[in-house]
Amino acid sequence: MRAQHFKSALFISTWLGLSCSSSMSLAQTADANNLYKRSLAATCANCHGTDGKGVIDGGMPLINGLTSEQMLTQLKAFKSGAREGTIMPQLAKGYTDEQLETIAKQLGQKP
Numbered sequence: 416m417r418a419q420h421f422k423s424a425l426f427i428s429t430w431l432g433l434s435c436s437s438s439m440s441l442a443q444t445a446d447a448n449n450l451y452k453r454s455l456a457a458t459c460a461n462c463h464g465t466d467g468k469g470v471i472d473g474g475m476p477l478i479n480g481l482t483s484e485q486m487l488t489q490l491k492a493f494k495s496g497a498r499e500g501t502i503m504p505q506l507a508k509g510y511t512d513e514q515l516e517t518i519a520k521q522l523g524q525k526p
């Protein structure tokens with residue numbers, strides 16, 4: 416009887432320990448994921464400004480008025496060659512479709 420109590424206590428504490436550490440790693444994964452999304456989107460700030468306002472007099476279009484969907488459409492058009500440009504075609508080709516989606520979600524206006 417005693418041994419059985421001990422065993423179940425051991426089981427519960429192991430289980431608690433495991434579930435704690437797995438929720439911690441979930442939080443860490445969420446942080447890393449956020450950082451990844453933000454750093455992907457941050458690569459655009461050099462030209463378009465940190466809030467998508469564009470660099471004044473730099474000839475850079477404003478992108479902060481676009482919804483995520485409109486932005487993704489433009490990025491995919493640059494990537495496929497459907498839309499011409501000086502910089503964006505090369506840039507868009509460097510990202511996977513998933514990365515472009517992530518960037519557009521991060522930077523685009525939520526409708």
Ligand code: HEC
Binds near residue numbers: 458474478499
């Ligand atoms: C080196 C400067 C530079 C960087 C970095 C840059 N862009 Fe651009 N972007 C431009 C220029 C210049 C244009 C105008 C089209 C062209 O000539 O390529 C443009 C156009 C666009 C357009 C079309 C805007 C419209 O009104 O249709 C979108 C959307 C866009 N960029 C999104 C992005 C995103 C998202 C990133 C980050 C992944 C990014 N750009 C990074 C320079 C840049």
